[in-house]
Amino acid sequence: MFESLYQSFTDQADRAQSAARFKALREELARQGLDGFIVPRADRHQNEYVPPSDERLAWLTGFTGSAGLAIVLKDRAVLFVDARYTIQARDQVDLAVVEPVPLATTSPEKWLEANLPAGAKLGYDPWLHTPGQIERYEKAAANAEATLVAVDLNPIDAIWTDRPPPPQGAVKRHPPRLAGESAKKKLARIIKALGKADALVVSDPHAVAWAFNIRGADVSHTPLPLAFALIPREGKPRLYIEAAKLNAATRAYLEDYAKVEEPAGLEDDLKRLGQKHRRVLFDTATVPVKLTRLLKEAGGTPEIGQDPTALMKARKNEAELEGSRAAHLRDGAAIVRFLHWFDTEAPKGKLTEIDAARALETFRRETGKLKDLSFPTISAAGPHSAIPHYRVTEASNRKISRGIYLVDSGGQYEDGTTDITRTLAVGAPTQEMRDRFTRVLKGHIAIARALFPKGTSGGQIDALARLALWQAGVDFDHGTGHGVGSYLSVHEGPQRISKIGGVALEPGMILSNEPGYYKADHFGIRIENLIVVTPRKIKGAERETLGFETITFAPIDLTLVEPKLLDPEEIAWLDAYHAEVRKRLSPYLDRGDRQWLAQATQPLGGANAKTRHKARHKVKHGRR
Template identity: 60%
Template sequence: MSQSTRFQTFDDPSHRKGPERVAALRAALREAGVDGFVVPRADEHQSEYVPANAERLAWLTGFTGSAGTAIVLTDRAALVVDGRYTLQAPEQVDTAVFTVVPLAQTSAEAWVSENLKADAVLGYDPWLHTPEGVARLERAAQKAGASLRALPANPVDAAWAGRPKPPAGPVEVHALEFAGETAADKLARIRTALETARCDALVISDPHNLAWTFNLRGADIGHTPLALGYALVPREGVARLFLGSPSVPAEVSEALAGLAEIAPRAGFEDALQGLSGTRVRLDGATAAEALKSRIEAAGGTADVGRDPVTAMKAVKNAVEIAGSRAAHRRDGAAFVRFLAWLDGRAAEGLTEIAAVEALEGFRAAGGELRDISFPTISGSGPNGAIVHYRVTRASDRAVRPGELFLIDSGAQYRDGTTDITRTVAVGEPTPEMRDRFTRVLKGHVAIARAVFPKGTTGAQIDSFARLPLWQAGLDFDHGTGHGVGSFLSVHEGPQRIAKTGTVALEPGMILSNEPGYYKTGAYGIRIENLVLVEPRAIDGGERTMLGFETLTLAPYDARLIDVRLLDPAEIAWIDAYHARVRETLSPALDTEASAWLDRATAPLAPTA
C-alpha cells in the first residue's frame, strides 16, 4: 500500500544550534538584568501539546519531548527530563551546552538551589508557571541565597528570530449527539460547584475544559481539537469567552446565545481588572501566576484550587461512552487491517515511516478520521526502547528480522479518541523477548481483570501491572495509565494509574492500560488498551465494587506469548478477549484481513 501521510510530518525537529541560541538568550538576559532564566516546556495554559510559537524549549535546546525544563545561567545550563526522555534528550541536545538531568535524581528546583550563585537573580515568565511552581522556584532561589524575578517579557522570544505567530484556527460546535449534555446544563453544574466553594467566579484557563464546557472544538493545537483561550464564568450572569480566533462562525454564536459573550483573547486581561471585590477560583494545575497577580492587583481574591470542570469532564456520560465504543470498533478494524498488512511486509525491510504512513492510510480510509491523536511512535529494534520516540527522516530505520517493532498510535473521531500500542515480532523472537513480553502482558491482563472497591485510586492499582516484572528484577519508568478525553486530549486528568495517581477512579472514566519493558539499545515492549471504569457486581459482596471494560479491539502477538508463564485464568481472559475482537471486527473486514484475524486470535490453549 502506498499512502502519502496526511497527518504527521517526519522532518527532524531537533536543533544542533545550542551554543549560538544559548548565547543569544544570555545576551537577552543581560539586557533584562538577570543572571539566569527558567524555560519550561509550557504555554500560557500549561498544556502538554503546545502551539508552534510556544515551543521555546525545543527551539532553545533541540529537545522535543512533551515535558522538560531548561535552566540557563551565565556559566552553565541544564535540561531536566523525566524517565520517558532520559534516552531521547541526550540524542537531541548539545550535551556540551546542556547537562541532561534525570528528574528521578534531581528536580529543576534542586538544580537551581545547587547551582545558582548567591545574590544572583533568576528570571521567569509568569505566564508559563503556576503559582505553586513559582513558590517552588522561589524557595530554591532563597536556599541558594539568590532571588527570583518575574519578567515582563520572555527573553527567549527576544532571541528567537522567525518565531511563529500565535495560532488562530477555526472554531466549531461539538454537536449534542456527540457531547451528550448541553452547555447550559454544564454551566449550571459549574455554578453549583462555585456556590459550594463560596467563589464568585471561575477562570477557565485549561482549553480542554473550555472546549468541554461550551461544547466547542478548534484547530489551534496539532492532533488535539482545541481553541486556545480563556473563559470567565460568574456564579450569576452570562459567561464571557475569550478566543484567539479572529472570527467565530455564526453557528457558534447562535449555540452560545444567552449563555456566553464571545470576545477576542486580547480583551481577557482587561476583564480581569473588573474583578475587584470578587473571589475567583483559579485552577492550580493550569492557571498562570500572571493570572493570580492580575486578579489580586485589581482588588480581587485569587482562590487557587481545582477547576471543577476537570472532574466533570473526566466522567463520560452515556452518549460519550457509546461514542467511544463506536470509535474503538472503527479504529480496531483499521488497526487490524494494518496488522495484517504489516505481517506480510515486515520481513521485507519495511521502514518505520512507511509503517506510520500505512496506518494513517488505513484509518483515513474509514472516512470518519478527523486527525491522529498524537504523533505515532513507530520504533523498530533499539528505537522501541525510547519510550516516546518520534521517527524522523534522519532516524528512520528498517524493521529487521529478529527484532521487535513497537507502534503506539491513536485517532481522533468526533465520537471518541483512541490510543493503542502493540509490539510485534519480526521473524523469530528470542526466549528473552518472549519472557519479557509475557510478563508485560501478565501485568496488562491484571489491570484489565482488576476488581476494586469504590474510592480506590490509580496508585493503589499501579502495582498490579508491575508485579510480574518485579518478580524478575525488572520495571518500567512511566505510569501504567493516563486518562483519555472524548474527542479531546489523548492525555487527560485527573485520573491516572500511576504511583502518583491520587484521584479515586469513578464509573465513566476512561484510562489507558499500558505497562512496558525497555532494554536500552535492543528493544522496547509496550501493550496498551483503553479501559472504561464500570460498576462490578460481586455475589455476596459487601462493598460497592468497580472494574474495567476493555474498549480497544486488536489482538496481541501470540508469537511473543510464553504460555508457560500464564496461569489458567490469564489464558482464559486472553482467549475471551481475542474471541470478542474476532466476533466484533470480522464483519467490517475484507476476506484477507478476516482470515488473518482468525489466525491471530486462535485460542492459546484448548478449551475445556
C-alpha cells in the same frame, strides 16, 4: 503508496543555531537588567502540545521533547529533562552550550540553590509558569540570596525575529449527539461546584472545550481552541477567544449562553473582580501566575485548587461512551488491516519504521472519519522498542528486521479518541521475549479483570500490573494507565493507574491499560487497550463494586505468548477477548482480512506457537 498527513518525520532539532541564540539571549537579558532566565517548555495553558509560536525551548536549545526546562545564567546553561528524554536531549543539544541534567539526579530548585549567584536577578515569564512552580523557584532564589523577577517582555520573543504567528484555528460546535449534555447544563453544574468562590477561571483549554461544547484546531493532535473562560456565580459565563477563530454560526451558538470577548478582556475582568474583593477559583495545574497575582494586587482573593471541571469531564456520559465504542471499532478494523499488511510485508526485510507508521496512518485515514492522530506514532523496531517514548525521524529510521517491533498509536475521531499499543514478533521470538511478553500480558489481564470497591484509586491497583514482572525481578518505570478524553486529549487527568495515582476511579472514566517491559538496547514490550470504569454486581457483596470494560479490539500476538506461564483463567480471558475481537471487527473487514484475523485470534490451546505462526502466514493479504 502510503503517506502521512498528520505527522512529520523530520528532526526539528536545530542545535547548530544554539550558540548564536544563547549569545543573543544573554545580550537581551543584560539589556533588561537580568542575570539569568528560566525557559520552560510551556504555553499559557501548560498544554502537552503547544503551537509553534510557543516552542521557545526548542528554538533556543534544539531539544524537541514534550517536557523540559532550561535555566540560562551569564556563564552557564542547563536543560532539565525526565527519564523519557535523557538520550534524546544529549543527541539534540549543543553540549558545548547547554548541559542536559536528568530530573532524577536533581530538581531545578535544588540546582538554583546551589548555582544561582548571590544578588543575581533571575527572570521568568509569568504567563508560562503556575503559582506553585514560582513559589518553589522564589524559595530557591531566596535561599541563594538572589531574586526572582517577573518580566513584561519575554526576552526570547524579543530576539526570535522569525517567530511564527499565534494559531488561528477555526472553532466548531461539538455536536449535541456526541456531547450528550448541553453547555448550559454543564455550566450550571460547574457553578454549583464553586464552593465559596464567586467565580472560576478556566485556564485549561480542554476544560473550555468540554464546558462550552466546542472543539478547535490550534495545536497538533488535540482539537483544542486556545482560550480562557470565566464562569461567575452570577451573570453570563465569559469566553476569551480571538474573533478570527469564530464564524457567524459558532459565534451565534456561543452568544446564546455566554459573552464572547477578546483574550485581553480577561485581565480587565479580573481587575474588576479584585476591586470588588471577590474570591476566584484558579486551577493549580494550568493557571498562569500572572492571573492569580493580578487578582490579588487588585484586592481579590485567589483560591488555587482543582478546577471542578476536570472530574466532570473525566466521567463520560453515555453518549460519549457510545461514541468512543464506535470509534474503537472503526479504529480496530484499521489496526487489523495494518497488522495483516505488516505480517505479510515485514518478513521480507524491506520495511522501515517510517514505512510502518505511514501505512498505519493510511489505514486509519481510509476509514473516512479520521480527524488527526491522537499523538505521533511510536513505530519502534529492535532496540528502539526499548525506548518507551521513542519518536522515529528520518535520521533515526531503522529497518524492521527479526525480533521485536512495537507500535503505539492512536486516532482522533469526532466521536472518540483512541490509543493502542501492540508488540509484534518478526520471525521466531526468543524464549526471553516470550517470557517477558507473557508476564506483561499477565499484568494486562489482571487489570482488565480487576474488581474493586468504590473509592479505590489507580494507585491501589497499579501493583496488579507488575506482580508477574516483580516475580522475575523486573519492572517498568512508567505508569500503568492514563486517562483519555472524548475527542480531546489522549492524556487526560486527573484519573490514572500508577504508583502515584491518588484519585478514586469512578464509572465513566476511560483509562489506558498498558504495562510494559524494556531491556535497554535490546527490545521493549507494551500491550495497551483502553478500558472504561464500570459498575459490577457481585453476589453477596457488602460494598459497591467497580470493574473495567475493555473497549479496544485488536489481536494480541499469540506467537509471543508462553502458555505455560498463564493460568486457566488468564487463558480463558485471552480466548474470550479474541473471540470478541473476531465478532466485533469481522463486519468491517473484507474476506482476506477476516481470514487473517481468524488465524491470528484462534484459541490459545488450539495450537502451539510454531504452528500458529505458520498458519497465520498462509493467509495472503487480499487488498495490497
